[in-house]
Amino acid sequence: MTLFSSRPTHRIGLIGQNAVQTASQKRQTRVYAPNPQYVLLMHETVLLALGLLLTMSLLATLAHRLRVPTPIFLVxxxxxxxLLPGVPRIVLEPDLIFLVFLPPLLYEAAWFxxxxxxxxWRRIVLVLAFGLVILTATAVAYTAVWVIxxxxxxxxFLLGGIISPPDAVAATSVLRDVDVPKSSVSILEGESLINDAASLIVFRFxxxxxxxxxFDWQAIALSFVSVTLIGVAVGLGVAGVFYCLYRWLNLQLRISILFTFIAPYIMYLLAEELHGSGVIAVVSGGLFLSTQSHQxxxxxxxxxxxxxxxxxxxVINGIVFTLIGLELPVILDELKQYSYPLSTSLGYGLLMAALVIVVRLVFSLFASVFTDIAGRFITVAVRNVxxxxxxxxxxxxxxxxxxxxAALSVPLTxxxxxxxxxxPLLLLITFVVILVTLVLQGLTLPMLARWVRPQELIDRLPEDVQEKLIKQQLQEAALRELNQHYQDKVADNPLMADLKRRLETFLFAAKLTNSPEDRQLLTTYKExxxxxxxxxxxELTRLGKEQKMDKEVLMKAEAQLDLEEEKRDHPIR
Structure with missing residues (x-):
């Protein structure tokens, strides 16, 4: 324990408030010299942030080289x-955790x-997102009251709200290189969009x-509904405003992209200000704008x-998973100050980790049986799961x-x-649950998937076949349009003739078989x-060395080559 006692502690968070107070004092005294302590704090914070980004990047690179799931390796x-001597402790301000990290993570998940x-999969997603979260939180709550x-x-229930929602980023990252049905991944991603909201609502109350x-159960139930409805209304309302801005204003490219980054924060802040669910607001608004993105x-x-x-x-996921590991000294220090036996506290954490694992497994198997029974009376996506x-x-x-x-956002007082x-015990239990589930389940999930070999629940074409069919049909549609409106211009216009020839060449290649002759044609073409x-x-490199070529023009040409090579790396077969 003494290993951590002499290290400097860096608190990242509400430094902006100190800056405002300092500026106010300067105006009152008419002294405009910078505060040396504030400047030093800013420099240390910037250096610490850069060090954290560099560390996260190196760990992610090493994880990729070792073929270990990135979230597990980062933690x-x-x-x-x-545990290294001299590494500074990083203490994050609890009030800023949700605001900084959650809105962009939820918005990106909803967008894609x-x-x-x-x-x-709406029924199973809602059952997992709400039913499983509430069941897990309840099981954790009564077990904690009984044991601790x-x-x-x-x-x-506060602990249950913290540790009840699984992390889809970790699961999909682990399953990326495993042959898992698309339906399973879709259910996991759909669950992650909503279960965060359910768990955080439990956490809030x-x-x-x-x-x-x-602890008024009736008031909690009514507030649960109102918080959800307010979140949906705010999310759709803010999304509607941004839809109008995108649709009716001729926005510059960079401003349009900037708006996609601003939107989730506005949705989240406005919903929270109106006592709604910021998570629900971001998810609902992101889903709406995503469906309209093609327009x-x-x-x-x-x-x-x-x-x-x-x-x-x-960057956000990498920083957060790295911070999970880096927070251990802070958690241990807080635990030591409150005189908790470390072995007993770790035992509580292992018990809760086992509890949430067992509850989810049992619930998933029960949901399969229930779906089979319910399919006799109502229409379900798949009856025999x-x-x-x-x-x-x-x-x-x-x-x-x-x-x-959620754990770090628990107030200090x-x-x-x-x-x-x-x-401190809440933090340690959460840390143990995260570490056990990430390492134990994350490392064994690929082996389990290969051993169990889950089947696709619906008839679905393989992804590569879908890609080939889409490309072929798009080219056929273009060729039909060309023949219908420009047939008379092909003969006397070499450019139009070349365009038609390229469309026909693509369709010719798309219809090649796996015979040795056809494979040789494709191999020669690719080479x-x-x-x-x-x-x-x-040649572009040679031209870049000549003084008469502007760098901006060369960069545009290089970008065009990049696009051509991107198409080459995703062949027509």
Whole structure:
């Protein structure tokens, strides 16, 4: 324990408030010299943030090289780094956890979610997102009251709200290289969109119960409904405003992309200000704008928007998973100050980890049986689900970003200034649950999926076949349009003739079989196109060394080559 006692502590968060107070004092005294302590704090914070980004990037790169799921490697890597002497402790301000991390994560998940898949699996998604979360929170609450001395029912539900929602990012990252049915992944992603809201609503009311000392079930049920409805209304309302801005204003490309980053924060803040669910607001607004994106964005906006969001989400997820490991010294220090036996506290954490794993497994298998029975009376997407898919879904219950954010957002003190009861124990239990589920379930989930071999629940063409059919039908539609409106111009216009020939060449290649002759044709074509691209690259490099070529023009040409090579790397076969 003494290993952590002499290290400096860095608190990241409400430094803006200090800046405002300092500026106010300067105006009063007419002294405009910068505060040295504030400048030093800013420099340390910037250096710490850069160090965290660099550490996260190196760990993610190493995880990719070692073929270990990135979230697991980041958590373990952060944990090991936190044990090194001299590594500063990072303490995040609880009030900023949800605001900084959750809105973009939820918005990105909603944006790329398939509304058709959500509607197809709506029953099982809602059952998992609401029913399983409430059941898990209840099981955790009563178990904690029964096992942990001094735990009230409100504290138990607070812990249940924290550790009940699984993390879809971790699960889908682990399953990326495993042959898992699309239906299972869609259910996991759909569940993650809503279960965060359900768990955080439970968390909110449990926190209110701890702070006020009352726990009115009827009021909680009514507030649950009102919070959800307000969140949906705010999310759709804000999304409607942004829809009008996108549709009616001729926005510049970068401003349009910036709006996609601003929108989730406005949805979240406005919903919370109106005492609604910020999570529900972001999800509902993101789903609405996603369904309208083909009308709002052109090709450039979609390409750059996807690239920006991919980088943002990678950074946020990477930082949060790394922080899970780095928070261990802070949690241990708080536990030591409150004189909790470490072995007993770890035992509570292992018990809760086992509890949430068992509850999810049992619930998933029960839901399969219930669906089979309910299918006799109502229409369900799939009646005979079997046991293979539910086993994989049940084991894919790794905890992560939301649980960490919820645990860290527990206030340090109650409104009356008294220390928040059992806060260090809440943090440690959450940390143990996250670590156990991520490492144990994350490392064994691919092996379980390969052993169980879950089957696709509906008839679905393989993804590569779908891609080939879509490309072929698009080219056929273009060729029909060309023959219908420009047939007379093909003969005397070499450009039009070349356009028609390229469409016909694509369709010819798409209809090739797997015979040796056809495979040889494709192999020769791919080799030739690769050599031609290499020749273009070499010539572009030579032109770049000449003084008469502007760098901006060269960069545009390089971007065009990049697009051509992207098409080459995604062949027509």
């Amino acid at each position: 373990v890597g952060g944990l090991l780094i936190s 979610a398939s509304w058709r898949e959500l509607w197809r 001395p001094g735990f009230t029912l409100a504290l138990g 449990a926190l209110s119960g701890v702070e006020t000392g009352t 709002l964005f052109n090709h450039s906006m979609r390409l750059q928007n996807s690239s920006m969001w991919a980088t943002i989400i990678f 079997g046991w293979r898919g539910p086993i994989v879904l049940g084991w894919a219950g790794m905890r992560g970003v939301v649980s960490l954010a 109650l409104p009356n200034g008294v220390d928040f009861p059992q806060r 030739a196109t690769e050599r031609l691209h290499q020749a273009k690259r070499a």
